[in-house]
Amino acid sequence: MAQSRHVVAIPFAGRGHINPMMVLSRQLIACGIHVTFIVTEEWHGLINSSHPLPPPELNFMTIPNCIPSEHGRGKDHKDFVKAVFIEMTEPVEKLRDRLEQVPRAIIADTALPWAVDMGNRRGIPVCSLFTGSAAFFSVLLNFEKLPQPENPHLLVRENDELVEKYIPGIRSIKLSDIDEIYVASLELALQAVSTARKAQCMLFTSFYELESCVIDSLREDLNYPVYTIGPSVPHLFPPEAKSSDHLTWLDNQPKNSVLYISLGSFLSVSRSQFEEIAMGIHASKVKFLWVARENLSLVQEYCGDNGLVVPWCDQLNVLRHPSVGGFLTHCGFNSTLETLFAGIPVLALPILWDQKSNGRLLADEWNTGFNLRDIRGKDGILSREEIKLAVMKFMDLEKTEAKEIRKRALDWSRTSKIAVKEGGSSFVSLKKFISDFIDRVEC
Numbered sequence: 323m324a325q326s327r328h329v330v331a332i333p334f335a336g337r338g339h340i341n342p343m344m345v346l347s348r349q350l351i352a353c354g355i356h357v358t359f360i361v362t363e364e365w366h367g368l369i370n371s372s373h374p375l376p377p378p379e380l381n382f383m384t385i386p387n388c389i390p391s392e393h394g395r396g397k398d399h400k401d402f403v404k405a406v407f408i409e410m411t412e413p414v415e416k417l418r419d420r421l422e423q424v425p426r427a428i429i430a431d432t433a434l435p436w437a438v439d440m441g442n443r444r445g446i447p448v449c450s451l452f453t454g455s456a457a458f459f460s461v462l463l464n465f466e467k468l469p470q471p472e473n474p475h476l477l478v479r480e481n482d483e484l485v486e487k488y489i490p491g492i493r494s495i496k497l498s499d500i501d502e503i504y505v506a507s508l509e510l511a512l513q514a515v516s517t518a519r520k521a522q523c524m525l526f527t528s529f530y531e532l533e534s535c536v537i538d539s540l541r542e543d544l545n546y547p548v549y550t551i552g553p554s555v556p557h558l559f560p561p562e563a564k565s566s567d568h569l570t571w572l573d574n575q576p577k578n579s580v581l582y583i584s585l586g587s588f589l590s591v592s593r594s595q596f597e598e599i600a601m602g603i604h605a606s607k608v609k610f611l612w613v614a615r616e617n618l619s620l621v622q623e624y625c626g627d628n629g630l631v632v633p634w635c636d637q638l639n640v641l642r643h644p645s646v647g648g649f650l651t652h653c654g655f656n657s658t659l660e661t662l663f664a665g666i667p668v669l670a671l672p673i674l675w676d677q678k679s680n681g682r683l684l685a686d687e688w689n690t691g692f693n694l695r696d697i698r699g700k701d702g703i704l705s706r707e708e709i710k711l712a713v714m715k716f717m718d719l720e721k722t723e724a725k726e727i728r729k730r731a732l733d734w735s736r737t738s739k740i741a742v743k744e745g746g747s748s749f750v751s752l753k754k755f756i757s758d759f760i761d762r763v764e765c
């Protein structure tokens with residue numbers, strides 16, 4: 323059967339994974355490649371009802387809702403990941419059988435190890451897309467080199483030793499920044515990352531300039547190509563900013579005066595920590611725009627009327643708005659890339675998994691913000707007073723420290739935009755990926 327320039331994209335079911343896979347799909351479509359995007363029926367509905375809409379050329383294929391619903395999945399994240407590992411395999415295999423043409427490649431999220439086995443069984447190259455930082459990928463890939471005591475979580479929690487001592491290429495991340503990996507779905511993650519060694523190449527949503535040391539060391543370690551194609555942010559294809567109440571509100575605020583707050587698309591902080599943050603924001607008197615998925619009126623009540631609380635927004639449009647001067651973020655890697663791209667400094671409040679290492683990178687390596695983890699008390703909770711003082715210092719445009727991180731944020735914005743422009747590192751890397759994996763078979 324003749325093969326056209328066709329790939330199958332299989333994202334992990336989560337906003338932080340679907341968004342970057344969608345960006346890559348758009349990039350491929352722009353190069354004239356056909357993309358079949360496989361998601362659950364629920365995610366098909368969610369994607370088609372959120373802004374920006376997927377490109378009309380994208381061919382969706384859906385599987386039944388065989389995993390827990392996106393609504394409320396944060397309540398049992400481990401079970402959710404387990405279900406994705408087990409339940410999606412068979413329905414995706416069945417779909418594959420219905421494809422009219424053998425795709426030239428399967429681009430699968432690294433968190434879907436079964437996709438690598440599926441491609442290898444059928445002789446289709448699998449390109450593994452990692453949606454976190456290359457540094458975090460390297461931590462997982464080299465996990466056995468880290469200290470492995472009986473109770474590693476206790477050992478690393480307060481350990482400020484640099485991971486670099488054990489894993490080359492990772493400069494600023496400390497052992498205490500990766501304590502979460504010992505308590506989260508570690509076994510599944512290690513299985514996923516080690517299976518990625520059996521894929522035919524790795525794709526990173528990061529960009530070379532951002533993580534050059536770790537990318538170089540991964541290139542030495544992995545015996546297949548490693549492509550950096552990011553920052554994979556939606557504004558490579560600028561959606562029209564749809565008018566909305568919060569954008570109108572932002573239009574009426576002074577330049578750089580608003581703190582944008584989003585603590586993730588599905589996981590949140592504890593109730594007590596939430597109260598401290600909200601009271602701290604209130605006391606700082608700084609203008610804010612807070613995206614909260616639930617309890618909107620409660621958030622508004624705690625924070626006062628110096629800002630707005632909304633259930634969802636087009637994040638990149640908000641970050642690009644001239645009134646926004648800072649981002650209080652949980653440091654999901656997409657938010658990390660988006661804020662670097664927009665040139666907005668951060669107050670890092672990482673919650674779990676890779677987020678603590680992203681917070682470290684943002685504050686200590688890329689120097690675009692302050693890491694709130696570093697000022698928390700012994701109980702791990704940040705008090706309202708600490709939040710208030712940190713927010714005031716961060717948003718005070720006259721303070722030298724705040725000026726410095728703003729300057730660095732703008733530098734990274736420029737560098738990231740150059741990376742994706744014609745001739746830039748990610749532009750070249752994507753073209754190389756296409757010629758190596760999609761155009762290598764003659765039509």
Ligand SMILES: O=c1ccn([C@@H]2O[C@H](COP(=O)(O)OP(=O)(O)O[C@H]3O[C@H](CO)[C@@H](O)[C@H](O)[C@H]3O)[C@@H](O)[C@H]2O)c(=O)[nH]1
Binds near residue numbers: 586655
């Ligand atoms: O109101 C909102 C809130 C979020 N977003 C978007 O949703 C995505 C959220 O992604 P991310 O910032 O990465 O957060 P999570 O969804 O929490 O990301 C999960 O996936 C990431 C990538 O693997 C990991 O780094 C995180 O730890 C993990 O929680 C981003 O593109 C945001 O722009 C919006 O568009 N509007």
